[in-house]
Amino acid sequence: MSVADSIRDRVGSDSDPNDGAGSGLKLATLLTYLFLYGPILVVVLMSFDAGRYGLRWDFTTEWYASLATRSDLIGSLWLSIQIGIVVMIISTVLAVVAAFGLSRFDWPKRKGPIATYLIFVPLTLPIIIYGIGLFVFFTQLGIGRGFFPIVVGHVLYTLPFATLVVGAGVIDLDRSLEEAAMDLGADPLTTFREVTLPALMPNIVAAALFSFTLSFDEFLISFFVSGGGAVPLPVRIWGMVRADIEPEVYAISVVVLLISIVIAAMATRLRRF
Amino acid sequence: MSSQDDVAADAVRPQPTPETGTLRERVLEWADSEVFKGAISLGPVLLLLTVFYAVPVALLLIYSIFVEDPFASGLTFEHFGRFIDVSAITSLQFSELSYVRLLGRSIGIAVIVTVLSLVISYPITYYLGQHAPERWKIALVMLVIIPFWTSYLIRTYAWIPILSNNGFINSALTTVGLPSLPLLNNYIGSIIGLVYVFVPFTILPLYASMEGLDSSLIEAARDLGASRWEAFREVVFPLTLPGALAGGVFVFIKTAAAYVTPSLLGGTSGRMYAQVIETQFGTAFNWNFGAALAVILVVVVLGTIWIAARWGIDVKGSRGLGGGGL
Numbered sequence: 001m002s003v004a005d006s007i008r009d010r011v012g013s014d015s016d017p018n019d020g021a022g023s024g025l026k027l028a029t030l031l032t033y034l035f036l037y038g039p040i041l042v043v044v045l046m047s048f049d050a051g052r053y054g055l056r057w058d059f060t061t062e063w064y065a066s067l068a069t070r071s072d073l074i075g076s077l078w079l080s081i082q083i084g085i086v087v088m089i090i091s092t093v094l095a096v097v098a099a100f101g102l103s104r105f106d107w108p109k110r111k112g113p114i115a116t117y118l119i120f121v122p123l124t125l126p127i128i129i130y131g132i133g134l135f136v137f138f139t140q141l142g143i144g145r146g147f148f149p150i151v152v153g154h155v156l157y158t159l160p161f162a163t164l165v166v167g168a169g170v171i172d173l174d175r176s177l178e179e180a181a182m183d184l185g186a187d188p189l190t191t192f193r194e195v196t197l198p199a200l201m202p203n204i205v206a207a208a209l210f211s212f213t214l215s216f217d218e219f220l221i222s223f224f225v226s227g228g229g230a231v232p233l234p235v236r237i238w239g240m241v242r243a244d245i246e247p248e249v250y251a252i253s254v255v256v257l258l259i260s261i262v263i264a265a266m267a268t269r270l271r272r273f
Numbered sequence: 274m275s276s277q278d279d280v281a282a283d284a285v286r287p288q289p290t291p292e293t294g295t296l297r298e299r300v301l302e303w304a305d306s307e308v309f310k311g312a313i314s315l316g317p318v319l320l321l322l323t324v325f326y327a328v329p330v331a332l333l334l335i336y337s338i339f340v341e342d343p344f345a346s347g348l349t350f351e352h353f354g355r356f357i358d359v360s361a362i363t364s365l366q367f368s369e370l371s372y373v374r375l376l377g378r379s380i381g382i383a384v385i386v387t388v389l390s391l392v393i394s395y396p397i398t399y400y401l402g403q404h405a406p407e408r409w410k411i412a413l414v415m416l417v418i419i420p421f422w423t424s425y426l427i428r429t430y431a432w433i434p435i436l437s438n439n440g441f442i443n444s445a446l447t448t449v450g451l452p453s454l455p456l457l458n459n460y461i462g463s464i465i466g467l468v469y470v471f472v473p474f475t476i477l478p479l480y481a482s483m484e485g486l487d488s489s490l491i492e493a494a495r496d497l498g499a500s501r502w503e504a505f506r507e508v509v510f511p512l513t514l515p516g517a518l519a520g521g522v523f524v525f526i527k528t529a530a531a532y533v534t535p536s537l538l539g540g541t542s543g544r545m546y547a548q549v550i551e552t553q554f555g556t557a558f559n560w561n562f563g564a565a566l567a568v569i570l571v572v573v574v575l576g577t578i579w580i581a582a583r584w585g586i587d588v589k590g591s592r593g594l595g596g597g598g599l
Contacts, residue, residue, distance in 0.1 A: 094574030101314025126530030133329030
């Protein structure tokens, strides 16, 4: 290695041609992105394809046009949005409360970690187990399937994610701001409203957006507890894919992907890396 | 912040002005006790978790040990006995152990998917963590995260037009005169779909490890004459292994319980364990046996996490990234 090279190393430049990313590494990275986005691109292509699978591609927008006539799909889309909004509100409020509970207060030794684990158990157990359990639970209660069981399932499913996002903000929060407010005469409630809440707002909004998109895309829990006229869009799409005769499935999927990608992109930007 | 600081802050904090009202003052005073704070902040959440999470899951455990209706019929182990057929084991008729074999295949597929996810994750995370230009880094990481937040159902069935007999890959192969490959409705379809759906779970924790890796260690190894591969093997790999294992365990437990992907892409040879659980509730109407199969899956998942924890793998770390980091 030349003197120039070692100087460049020492000032921390990344432009060293010998030690920079090899072309193999760049190629592998590129291929991974292709792997991640290829199938999404395929869905978009298929939604504009008049024929079926294969390399032949004839442009058409007829599937999007026929979406407008599918009242079942539009009804399910609207239902998924409604469920998503209700779940988002409940989950975010609970997440803010739980995040403070987990990170702020002096727990008796050992109880703090137990509370943390309890909240995060739903992240570990298979979702299918929870979906089936919830189905059995609501059947036993005589409530059966429908809007309420779906909302309950989605709240429990999104809550750990939302709590993590808000909790990260609570941990990062500069407590001297709150102390300064208190020193200046603000009571705890005013401090929370005027200082803590605004500082946490990016995390809270991100948690809300994540909760919405998780609920909007959730399939397995809905699969077991939906019914009685309340069929969310992913369950409807599942039926279309299983039947394999409805080409509109790609068009409605593009609509779903657009909604989730826009919301996920907004939420990821809000979150600090 | 510690309670001593709270006390100190209280001492210098001016008292609330009287016109805020006595109710408000009483509320504030009450709200100052730690017990109240803990109860009010986590109470509702823990109650919700108990009623709507713990009870439904416990209900499955209860169903699994009753002949039929819980508490209205006798206790039994027959449902677990149907899973682990002792007579089939003693008579060495292992082909009769269809449920055990299915669980074994699911675990096997989960191992393959985990290994493939890790292999795919290393180059991209090494590039993103160590070589990506600073100003593109956040955008590139976001590009990995975003598909993760879109419907896995749609991202899974997107593979059907790619893998099917008249799909993109096989159309391309036959166009150039090669024989077509059976990629869909078998275990290959399951594996490809599962890697695709779960690879972000290994990419994200591994990226965190790669990002935190001090690049001067790699430079030092290279200055001392190590080849790129040797530097990776001796420096990068051991230092990023915890992140890789944490993500790997998570992919494993997710894959072992997969339902959607094998149902859409797996056919018969790619059939997985969670599918027979669903069958018991969806079409066979044998809730008790289905519950027993579900309990066995939970034991496998919790057992995996327990073993991982004993090996010092921080599964919670990957959850932090897998959940909040997404």
